[in-house]
Amino acid sequence: MKERVISASFLCKNYHIGDLIIEALKNLDLEVLEGEFVLIYGSSGAGKTTLLNLISGLDKPTSGKIIVFGHDLAAYDENFLATFRSANVGFVFQSYNLISTLTALENVAFPIELAGWPEERVRKRSEKLLKLVGLPHRANHFPTQLSGGEQQRIAFARALANDPSLILVDEPTGNLDLETGLEIVRILEELKTKGKTIVVVTHDERIMQLADRTLHLRDGGIVATDE
Amino acid sequence: MSEVAFPIKDLTRRKLQTSLVIVGLTISTAATVFLTIFGENLGFEIAFVTGGKLTAGFSSIFSRFIIVVDLLNIVAGAVIVSFLVSIMMSERVRDIGVMKATGCLRSTVLSYFLTELSIIVLTSCIIGTICGILANFACIHLLNALGFSIAQKPLNLWMILLIFITFVIISHVFGVRPIVKAIRVKPAEALSPLYSFGTIPELSRYSPSKLGFTFKMAYRSLLRRRLPTQQAIICLAAVLALVSVTIVGGIIANQTTQNYVRRAIGENVVLISYPDVSEQYVNFLSQFFEAKEIGSLNYLNPNYAISETLVSRLSIIPGVQKADPRLILVTMIYEVPGVIIDPERPDDPYTSVGDHRSSSALVLGINPESTISEWLILGRTLNETDLYSALIGDSLAMKSFDSPEVQGFRMLKQNFDIAGVCLDPLDNGDVVYVPFKALSKLVNQTVCNVLLLEIDPSNRSEVLSEIKEVCGTNLKVLELDGILGKHLSFLNLLWSSVMLLPLFSLVNATICLISYMILNITGQQREFGIMRAIGAKPNAVIKMIFTQALIVTLVSGAIGILAGFFVTFVFLIPDPVISYFTIILIVGWLLIALSCLSLSSLYPAVKTVKKSVASTLSQ
Numbered sequence: 001m002k003e004r005v006i007s008a009s010f011l012c013k014n015y016h017i018g019d020l021i022i023e024a025l026k027n028l029d030l031e032v033l034e035g036e037f038v039l040i041y042g043s044s045g046a047g048k049t050t051l052l053n054l055i056s057g058l059d060k061p062t063s064g065k066i067i068v069f070g071h072d073l074a075a076y077d078e079n080f081l082a083t084f085r086s087a088n089v090g091f092v093f094q095s096y097n098l099i100s101t102l103t104a105l106e107n108v109a110f111p112i113e114l115a116g117w118p119e120e121r122v123r124k125r126s127e128k129l130l131k132l133v134g135l136p137h138r139a140n141h142f143p144t145q146l147s148g149g150e151q152q153r154i155a156f157a158r159a160l161a162n163d164p165s166l167i168l169v170d171e172p173t174g175n176l177d178l179e180t181g182l183e184i185v186r187i188l189e190e191l192k193t194k195g196k197t198i199v200v201v202t203h204d205e206r207i208m209q210l211a212d213r214t215l216h217l218r219d220g221g222i223v224a225t226d227e
Numbered sequence: 228m229s230e231v232a233f234p235i236k237d238l239t240r241r242k243l244q245t246s247l248v249i250v251g252l253t254i255s256t257a258a259t260v261f262l263t264i265f266g267e268n269l270g271f272e273i274a275f276v277t278g279g280k281l282t283a284g285f286s287s288i289f290s291r292f293i294i295v296v297d298l299l300n301i302v303a304g305a306v307i308v309s310f311l312v313s314i315m316m317s318e319r320v321r322d323i324g325v326m327k328a329t330g331c332l333r334s335t336v337l338s339y340f341l342t343e344l345s346i347i348v349l350t351s352c353i354i355g356t357i358c359g360i361l362a363n364f365a366c367i368h369l370l371n372a373l374g375f376s377i378a379q380k381p382l383n384l385w386m387i388l389l390i391f392i393t394f395v396i397i398s399h400v401f402g403v404r405p406i407v408k409a410i411r412v413k414p415a416e417a418l419s420p421l422y423s424f425g426t427i428p429e430l431s432r433y434s435p436s437k438l439g440f441t442f443k444m445a446y447r448s449l450l451r452r453r454l455p456t457q458q459a460i461i462c463l464a465a466v467l468a469l470v471s472v473t474i475v476g477g478i479i480a481n482q483t484t485q486n487y488v489r490r491a492i493g494e495n496v497v498l499i500s501y502p503d504v505s506e507q508y509v510n511f512l513s514q515f516f517e518a519k520e521i522g523s524l525n526y527l528n529p530n531y532a533i534s535e536t537l538v539s540r541l542s543i544i545p546g547v548q549k550a551d552p553r554l555i556l557v558t559m560i561y562e563v564p565g566v567i568i569d570p571e572r573p574d575d576p577y578t579s580v581g582d583h584r585s586s587s588a589l590v591l592g593i594n595p596e597s598t599i600s601e602w603l604i605l606g607r608t609l610n611e612t613d614l615y616s617a618l619i620g621d622s623l624a625m626k627s628f629d630s631p632e633v634q635g636f637r638m639l640k641q642n643f644d645i646a647g648v649c650l651d652p653l654d655n656g657d658v659v660y661v662p663f664k665a666l667s668k669l670v671n672q673t674v675c676n677v678l679l680l681e682i683d684p685s686n687r688s689e690v691l692s693e694i695k696e697v698c699g700t701n702l703k704v705l706e707l708d709g710i711l712g713k714h715l716s717f718l719n720l721l722w723s724s725v726m727l728l729p730l731f732s733l734v735n736a737t738i739c740l741i742s743y744m745i746l747n748i749t750g751q752q753r754e755f756g757i758m759r760a761i762g763a764k765p766n767a768v769i770k771m772i773f774t775q776a777l778i779v780t781l782v783s784g785a786i787g788i789l790a791g792f793f794v795t796f797v798f799l800i801p802d803p804v805i806s807y808f809t810i811i812l813i814v815g816w817l818l819i820a821l822s823c824l825s826l827s828s829l830y831p832a833v834k835t836v837k838k839s840v841a842s843t844l845s846q
Contacts, residue, residue: 058760059841078765078836086762097757097844101451111761113440142451158761 004067005166005197006032006055011064013050013220024050026220027064034165037188037198039208042217048201049094051217052168055199056089057081068166086114090159094171094201096151098143104154105130105139111161129157133187149180156187167191169200173207181206234343237322247745248315249351252308256355256394258734259304260387261362266293266300268367268380284603284621284650285484288799289721292480295799299469301390308394309401310462312348314455319343320405333410340406348398356391441767445774448751455747456779463783464790467820471791473726474816476799481722483803488515488714491651493599495687496707497694499541499678501531505703508555508677511589512710515652516717526556531676533702538678540697546683546690551599552675554592554666558638560623560659561585565633580629588623589654590638592666592675599681606632606647614665616646622656624648639669652714679707744776744828748835755835756843765836769829776828784821 008030015022024047032038040048053059054066057073066073069088073081085091098107109126117125130136133153143151152172159167169188173181185206191198192210200207208214216224238245319340326336360382367379449456492512498505503524510521533552542550564581572578593600595609602608602618609618617636624631624645631645636659643661651658667673682690695704748755755768796803835843 053841056760058844059839078759082759082762082764082767085760091760093757093760093844097753097760099754099757101448101754106447110758114762114767162762 002033002035004031005034005036005069006030006199007065007067008051008054009065011051011054011066012062013047013054013059014062023220025054025061028221030215030222032197032199034197035195037192037210037212038200039211039214040199040201040217041203041208041214046217047220048217049170052091052170052199052201055166056091056168057084058091086111086162088164088166090161090164090167092152092155092159092167092169092172094174096143096148096155098151098154098158100143103140103142104135104146104150107143107154108157108161111158115162125161126157129160130154132160133157134183147180149176149183152176152180152184153187156184160191164196166197166199169198169202171201173202173204185210233339234346237339238343238346245347247749248311248347249354251311251745252348252351252398253355253358255304255307255311256352256390257358257362259300259394260356260359260390261366262296262300262304263386263390264360264363264383265366266296267383267386268363284625284648284656285487285718288480288484292476292799295476295794296469296473299465299472299794301393303465303469304390305393305397306462306465309397310458312344312398312402313405313458315347315402320408323406323410327410336410337406341403344399344402344406348395348402352391352394352398355394356387360387441770441774445771445778448771449775449778452747452750455750459747459779460783460786463779463824464787467784467787467824468790468794469787470820471788471817472794472799474820475788475791475813476795477722477726478809478812478816479795479803479805480799481718481726482806482809484718484722485715487603487650488652488718489711490601490603491649491653492707492711492714493601493679493681494708494711495682495684496599496711497680497682497691498705498707499680499694499698499702500533500676501701502703504531504555504676505705509705509710511654512652512707513713514655515714517713523557526676527670527672532672532674533676533678535674537697538675541678541680541694544690544693544697546686547680547694548683549597549599549681551597551679551681552594552663553677553679554663554670554672554675555677556590556666556670557587558590559585560588560590560627561637562627563635563637563642565630565635567630567633581634582629584627586623586627586657588620588657588659590659590661590666591653591677592663593660594663599679600651602649602651604647604649606645609646609660609662613646613662615641615643616662617643618647618649618660619645620651620654620656620658621648623658625656641665641669741827741830744772745831747775748772748831752835752843756838756840759836759840760844768836769832772832772835773825773828776832777825780821780824784817784824788817 008028011025011028011030012023013025015024028047028051030051040051042048050059054061054073055068057068057076060074069084071084073084076084098104099110102110105123105126108129109122112122112125127136127139130139133156135150135153135157138146138150138154143154146154152175156172159169172184172188176184181204185204188198188200188207189210200211202208214226215222216226323336323340326339327333364379498508500508504526507521507524507526510519513519514521538550538552541547562581562584564579564583567578567580568576569578570576593609595613596611604618606618609616619628619631619636627636628634628645631648635642635644637643638659638661643659643665649660650656663675680694682694691704691706698704755763755772758768758771759765
């Protein structure tokens with residue numbers, strides 16, 4: 001029997017803009033099992049990125065529960081959540097979010113260094129990850145010197161740095177050309193074979209074919225599930 | 228969009244950045260205006276308190292100190308203002324690129340951003356000037372309530388206007404630079420993130436990886452944001468030079484001036500003379516801290532003479548280390564003009580200097596080889612072979628001579644050369660020291676009327692009782708240490724008022740660092756958010772920010788403090804006295820200053836990590 005990695009119940013998240021309250025998620029229920037590849041799609045403003053933020057502990061729900069690897073994330077402080085993310089979650093952001101003053105290699109090495117690995121192992125592991133995403137020759141380049149596709153692949157390498165069990169990916173191919181998008185699909189396929197639990201927000205048909213389950217999100221709730 | 232509508236919308240919609248820059252500029256302007264008028268007030272107060280007291284030499288040390296601090300203060304304020312404006316406009320480079328890319332004319336872009344710059348600069352400078360004036364009033368009221376006595380001098384409106392105009396011009400000059408630079412580059416380049424905040428696409432040659440992860444990250448971040456880091460270092464170095472001059476200069480000047488007095492009066496000195504002369508001598512000595520009228524006395528009255536036999540008997544008492552017989556009197560001295568040779572005027576190289584001024588002065592005949600006074604002398608000291616040469620006090624030199632080094636004076640129908648000018652508290656510097664033998668010949672008296680004895684402090688009471696026994700009941704034996712103590716307390720009191728300046732300079736420096744850190748952190752906020760999103764704990768982010776501040780503070784501290792020492796020793800204090808205690812005091816003060824500066828960065832750091840990661844990333 002596979003373990004439950006993510007369990008969300010009655011999950012709500014509101015944002016306040018002046019007097020206006022925007023309900024990004026409304027009583028959402030979700031379960032993701034170990035090794036499952038779940039794809040989330042929906043129109044802009046449906047709450048997809050908010051859901052990923054709550055699963056990774058980047059944000060806290062307004063109400064409801066979100067339990068990841070048995071931890072009720074709303075109950076923990078920032079320190080615990082940072083350690084939790086470092087050890088269990090790899091997040092690939094839509095806008096890559098690479099640190100501009102660090103080179104590609106240093107960006108990948110950052111989470112490993114945070115985990116306190118010795119320097120030599122940090123270097124070896126970072127180089128290996130750069131090889132995995134096909135960019136060993138770009139190790140010493142800064143993010144601004146890389147193309148969008150290359151930045152996305154560096155972001156993947158960084159997300160895999162501490163070998164997390166759960167990988168969250170937000171619109172990985174949205175800004176990329178066809179060929180680079182295929183490279184990302186290849187990486188996701190490889191991760192799936194390795195048995196990682198993957199939650200991807202995308203509209204990409206090629207990634208949809210890899211998914212065990214697709215969820216359609218609209219107005220902060222799941223309106224359809226396809227297995 | 229009109230040339231006014233765009234800038235106003237742009238400024239109001241960047242609320243955080245606009246308010247940060249306005250606050251930073253306002254505070255810098257306010258601090259400069261405040262420190263300048265407060266410094267002037269303090270200088271005025273010292274002149275007022277010391278009216279009729281303190282010698283000219285000592286007064287000039289105080290006024291030079293306040294002038295240098297004021298000048299440095301204006302320079303530091305201008306550097307801070309230009310730094311803040313430059314950062315603000317650097318962040319507009321990207322927008323300029325966008326506007327040019329969408330077809331906006333160069334002239335329109337220039338007028339949009341110039342108007343924006345002018346709105347910010349004028350708003351901040353006006354508010355800052357008003358706040359600075361109000362702070363000065365408030366501070367003087369507060370200090371008076373706390374027991375200091377500082378009178379409110381009428382405001383120097385010209386000085387305030389000068390600071391205001393200087394700041395407005397400097398802000399525009401430094402603010403226009405990045406705008407013009409951005410307008411000149413191609414839109415594609417201006418849009419590059421490399422252009423917007425001075426990030427350089429180069430790897431550092433040296434990566435201090437052995438110093439730990441936090442240091443490595445902070446170091447990389449600073450090094451790869453070279454432009455803002457350099458600006459911050461220059462800015463803080465200027466402020467820290469100001470802090471150093473006020474702290475180092477204040478402490479050293481205090482100790483040095485105290486030392487000048489201590490050396491001139493001497494320690495463990497006993498005054499022996501007849502009661503009338505003794506009272507007069509003490510009055511002359513007290514003029515330094517207590518101006519009062521001194522009556523006349525016939526010092527050459529035979530009843531006041533101390534016999535040579537008595538001097539000899541007192542000199543050989545065990546515990547008496549030095550005997551300094553003095554013949555004192557008050558007489559008129561007449562300035563004798565001197566001649567200066569000007570090699571640049573070969574036709575008529577000789578220029579006469581001096582007038583025919585006259586003044587009443589206290590004249591002392593001393594034996595140069597046995598005097599207990601070790602004055603600070605400009606020129607040369609007297610020696611055994613001198614006959615008609617003299618040392619004159621600094622106040623006398625100031626009021627009765629134009630170039631004492633080439634002039635002389637006439638006294639008791641005899642001309643004297645001026646060997647040097649000494650800093651001496653006796654009669655507040657209106658004093659003349661001549662060789663005993665010369666004065667003795669002129670007044671036809673071979674014995675002294677005042678005897679100073681330097682005694683061994685370890686055996687004080689026994690030596691004193693023996694001196695009293697030898698002197699008998701007619702002569703008065705008086706220890707001068709009590710009067711010396713009063714001199715030192717008076718100087719301390721003056722310096723304690725002056726030392727208020729470093730306190731405020733330090734506050735200025737702290738505000739400057741906080742402004743820099745807030746702008747710097749705002750620029751890096753997203754990156755700190757990313758770090759937290761991939762597992763960095765809030766404490767790790769705080770450590771990184773703190774380390775960045777520490778590196779900037781230490782580097783600028785090293786530059787600023789060295790510059791401060793240079794200004795202090797070269798321009799402020801001649802012949803400084805630096806004891807072990809002085810060094811400890813200075814190091815302690817500077818450490819406190821640097822710690823306050825570094826710790827102040829914790830405020831924006833803590834504020835940053837309090838925001839949720841998601842909201843930081845969405846900015």
